[in-house]
Amino acid sequence: MRFRKKVTRLKDSKNGSRTAEQEAAETGSPETAQAGRGQAFQTLLSYAKPHKRTFLAVFLCSFFAISADLLQPYLIKIAIDDNVLEGAEGYRKLVSIGLFFLLLAIVSFVFSYIQTNLLQRAGQSIVARLRNDLFRHISGQSMSFFDRHPIGSLVTNESSDTETINSFFTQVVVSLVRDGLMLIMVVCFMFSLDVELASYCMLLFPVIFAISIAFRKLLRTTYQRARSQWSRMIAFVAENLAGMSLTQAFHQEKEQTRQFNEKNDVYLKANIREVQTNVFFNRSFDVLGNVSVSLIVWIGGIAVLGKKMDFGVLYAFINYIRLFFQPINQITQQWNTLQSTLVSMDRLWRIFSIVPEVQDPLPKETKELPAETVKGQVDFNHIRFSYVDDQEVLHGLDLHIKPGEFVGIVGTTGAGKSSLVNLLTRFYDVNKGSVQIDGIDIRRLPLDSLHRIVGLVQQEPFLYSGTIVDNVRLFRDDISREEVIRACKLVGAHPMIQRLKSGYDARLSERGSGLSSGERQLISFARILIFQPKILILDEATAHLDSHTEKLIQEALSLVSQGRTTLVIAHRLSTIQNADRIIVMKDGLIAEEGTHQSLVQLDGYYAELQRHARRSAQSVAESR
Numbered sequence: 127m128r129f130r131k132k133v134t135r136l137k138d139s140k141n142g143s144r145t146a147e148q149e150a151a152e153t154g155s156p157e158t159a160q161a162g163r164g165q166a167f168q169t170l171l172s173y174a175k176p177h178k179r180t181f182l183a184v185f186l187c188s189f190f191a192i193s194a195d196l197l198q199p200y201l202i203k204i205a206i207d208d209n210v211l212e213g214a215e216g217y218r219k220l221v222s223i224g225l226f227f228l229l230l231a232i233v234s235f236v237f238s239y240i241q242t243n244l245l246q247r248a249g250q251s252i253v254a255r256l257r258n259d260l261f262r263h264i265s266g267q268s269m270s271f272f273d274r275h276p277i278g279s280l281v282t283n284e285s286s287d288t289e290t291i292n293s294f295f296t297q298v299v300v301s302l303v304r305d306g307l308m309l310i311m312v313v314c315f316m317f318s319l320d321v322e323l324a325s326y327c328m329l330l331f332p333v334i335f336a337i338s339i340a341f342r343k344l345l346r347t348t349y350q351r352a353r354s355q356w357s358r359m360i361a362f363v364a365e366n367l368a369g370m371s372l373t374q375a376f377h378q379e380k381e382q383t384r385q386f387n388e389k390n391d392v393y394l395k396a397n398i399r400e401v402q403t404n405v406f407f408n409r410s411f412d413v414l415g416n417v418s419v420s421l422i423v424w425i426g427g428i429a430v431l432g433k434k435m436d437f438g439v440l441y442a443f444i445n446y447i448r449l450f451f452q453p454i455n456q457i458t459q460q461w462n463t464l465q466s467t468l469v470s471m472d473r474l475w476r477i478f479s480i481v482p483e484v485q486d487p488l489p490k491e492t493k494e495l496p497a498e499t500v501k502g503q504v505d506f507n508h509i510r511f512s513y514v515d516d517q518e519v520l521h522g523l524d525l526h527i528k529p530g531e532f533v534g535i536v537g538t539t540g541a542g543k544s545s546l547v548n549l550l551t552r553f554y555d556v557n558k559g560s561v562q563i564d565g566i567d568i569r570r571l572p573l574d575s576l577h578r579i580v581g582l583v584q585q586e587p588f589l590y591s592g593t594i595v596d597n598v599r600l601f602r603d604d605i606s607r608e609e610v611i612r613a614c615k616l617v618g619a620h621p622m623i624q625r626l627k628s629g630y631d632a633r634l635s636e637r638g639s640g641l642s643s644g645e646r647q648l649i650s651f652a653r654i655l656i657f658q659p660k661i662l663i664l665d666e667a668t669a670h671l672d673s674h675t676e677k678l679i680q681e682a683l684s685l686v687s688q689g690r691t692t693l694v695i696a697h698r699l700s701t702i703q704n705a706d707r708i709i710v711m712k713d714g715l716i717a718e719e720g721t722h723q724s725l726v727q728l729d730g731y732y733a734e735l736q737r738h739a740r741r742s743a744q745s746v747a748e749s750r
């Protein structure tokens with residue numbers, strides 16, 4: 127991955143909290159942005175390196191196309207000064223000049239066509255590779271990364287930021303090459319026609335330079351403002367779409383629409399301001415161009431009247447001064463694209479420079495633990511953990527689970543149940559203490575082995591867009607359809623799948639919508655039977671399941687937990703009544719532990735939770 131190789135790796139601190147550099151890279155302090163821009167730009171160019179032959183061909187095509195364009199006014203000058211007044215002889219030459227003019231137009235068309243195609247192809251393939259690298263990089267990030275980066279903004283990175291980089295190659299680079307070349311050649315033609323008049327025109331350069339400098343900061347600020355408002359709006363839309371059911375359930379549509387309108391308005395204003403600045407900037411060159419033409423007509427006209435200059439030369443000069451402003455106009459119009467490239471590059475660089483907090487161990491520290499030999503002993507040794515510095519969530523928790531033990535975890539919301547199991551999958555790393563499997567610190571296990579050993583059934587299981595079969599075997603073709611069907615039958619998902627129109631080939635829509643959360647959990651259970659992890663974590667569905675699905679889940683759970691160490695975060699206490707041990711969590715610590723019977727007898731926090739659950743169930747039943 128080029129971008130990742132080249133950027134400065136921002137080192138992660140051992141205990142999981144982020145370094146100052148990492149904070150700075152993510153929050154984008156100006157110094158970091160400045161430091162990163164050079165590297166980011168170099169990296170971007172390294173993406174272009176494999177296409178250097180194409181860029182050379184583009185340069186040659188531009189040269190031929192521009193030469194053909196610029197010869198045209200010169201031909202007309204020859205026609206006017208040398209042939210128009212020559213009678214029959216001049217007429218024949220005029221016909222050949224006309225044909226040559228036509229030939230030049232065809233040459234210009236052909237080379238421009240080839241150049242545009244070559245450049246588009248190179249630009250698109252550069253960006254396709256960049257998008258791949260970015261997607262792979264984001265997919266390899268730890269959960270803390272996703273806590274800090276809204277999905278909407280990552281979508282913007284993956285879509286519009288990479289597309290902007292494409293515009294850089296297909297517009298900015300082409301403009302710099304083609305228009306830069308054109309400018310140089312126009313100046314050469316002007317000097318070859320009349321040195322004095324050409325020298326006057328050179329006075330325009332400092333004026334153009336001054337205008338560009340005057341607008342530079344304003345253009346950048348307005349552009350950046352518009353872009354950040356845009357990405358705020360997209361992030362808002364992405365979040366809202368993900369939480370649409372909640373919005374509707376709590377009749378938040380009006381409020382959310384109001385907030386969206388507000389963001390949309392701010393973006394609209396920022397956008398208008400940006401467009402106004404651009405138009406003003408670009409049109410100021412038009413004005414300068416027209417002033418120059420009138421000066422040339424005045425100075426050149428006097429020279430023609432005084433017989434110091436041929437009329438054809440003046441005609442060609444007027445054409446060239448117009449052509450002189452054309453590339454300048456084009457180049458300055460690319461200013462915006464260049465600005466957007468810099469902003470996008472900055473943003474991509476910030477993402478690319480984030481090293482995942484959770485990583486594979488170094489080779490010398492790696493311990494192999496083949497999945498077949500795992501016994502399933504799990505030890506949480508005095509673990510301390512915080513998502514955010516200074517806000518500890520788990521405070522030195524100790525928990526030792528025997529191979530094959532079924533452990534239920536209960537507690538009030540926010541007690542730290544999910545945080546605890548997230549440490550076992552290494553979605554996050556502990557700040558202090560250690561988590562071990564069969565006596566080996568899980569930070570020493572390669573992540574892919576760890577994830578083969580520890581299986582997870584989430585509260586809201588994620589299903590990919592694809593068929594049921596794809597989702598159970600996770601797109602692995604070496605697992606047969608028959609195995610998938612057998613697993614689904616065992617967990618009791620078969621009748622439900624058969625009710626779907628295309629059965630096992632039914633394509634699930636995004637995130638498995640179309641299936642209830644209980645049904646999605648059943649599919650996840652089938653996955654467990656296919657992949658056979660030695661340790662199973664189940665975050666039980668919180669939604670009220672109908673009694674039939676609840677029974678199916680209970681049965682599936684007792685089936686899949688056989689022969690594996692199982693940790694179940696239970697929201698319904700009935701799920702874990704038969705657990706070997708129940709852990710009761712409170713404020714990031716274990717408050718009580720024991721079997722259901724012993725905890726009821728203790729009449730402590732667990733008994734209180736149970737009474738509370740019973741009261742809630744009663745009031746739900748009464749309200750029906």
Ligand SMILES: Nc1ncnc2c1ncn2[C@@H]1O[C@H](COP(=O)(O)OP(=O)(O)OP(=O)(O)O)[C@@H](O)[C@H]1O
Nearest residue numbers: 273513514519537538539540541542543544545546
């Ligand atoms: N991604 C996160 N970033 C910051 N804080 C978090 C994050 N996830 C959880 N927390 C905080 O950590 C604490 C423990 O949360 P956790 O999700 O582990 O509790 P829980 O017992 O699983 O609760 P629930 O039953 O509601 O799922 C809470 O105070 C919560 O606000």
